[in-house]
Amino acid sequence: QVQLVESGGGLVQAGGSLRLSCAVSGRTFSDYNMAWFRQAPGKEREFRAAISWSGLSTVYADSVKGRFTISRDNAKNTVYLQMNSLKPEDTAVYYCAAAGRGIRFIPTSQDTWGQGTQVTVSS
Numbered sequence: 001q002v003q004l005v006e007s008g009g010g011l012v013q014a015g016g017s018l019r020l021s022c023a024v025s026g027r028t029f030s031d032y033n034m035a036w037f038r039q040a041p042g043k044e045r046e047f048r049a050a051i052s053w054s055g056l057s058t059v060y061a062d063s064v065k066g067r068f069t070i071s072r073d074n075a076k077n078t079v080y081l082q083m084n085s086l087k088p089e090d091t092a093v094y095y096c097a098a099a100g101r102g103i104r105f106i107p108t109s110q111d112t113w114g115q116g117t118q119v120t121v122s123s
Helices: none
Strands: 003-008 010-013 019-025 032-039 045-053 058-060 068-073 077-085 091-101 117-120
Touching: 003 045, 003 091, 019 032, 019 117, 032 068, 032 077, 045 068, 045 077, 058 068, 077 091
Parallel strands: 010 117
Antiparallel strands: 003 019, 019 077, 032 045, 032 091, 045 058, 068 077, 091 117
16 A cells, blocks of 8 residues: 655745655555645645656646646655745645556545645745
């Protein structure tokens, strides 16, 4: 069973940056497409970015294009989300998720999820 552990969240001022990390264990990391989602209080979970198992393909939500960058290091079994030009509306719990590379590109609730890391952006 693959396990995901997020880190790197915290409190930052608007306009600042954070880099989230998601460490993966339990299975071969390169067997999984990876993604980041967020969930703000009282709202549904929202897709932010995804990256293919090879790292060659990425996709972003429109609201983060040009500000966020997803990447992965298959040697370190870690996926990252670099978040720049943060806004108060980016405040949420951020989750990483894994989907088998032969199954789907963007994970769904049926796939494996981490516990989340809180990101708070102050104005």
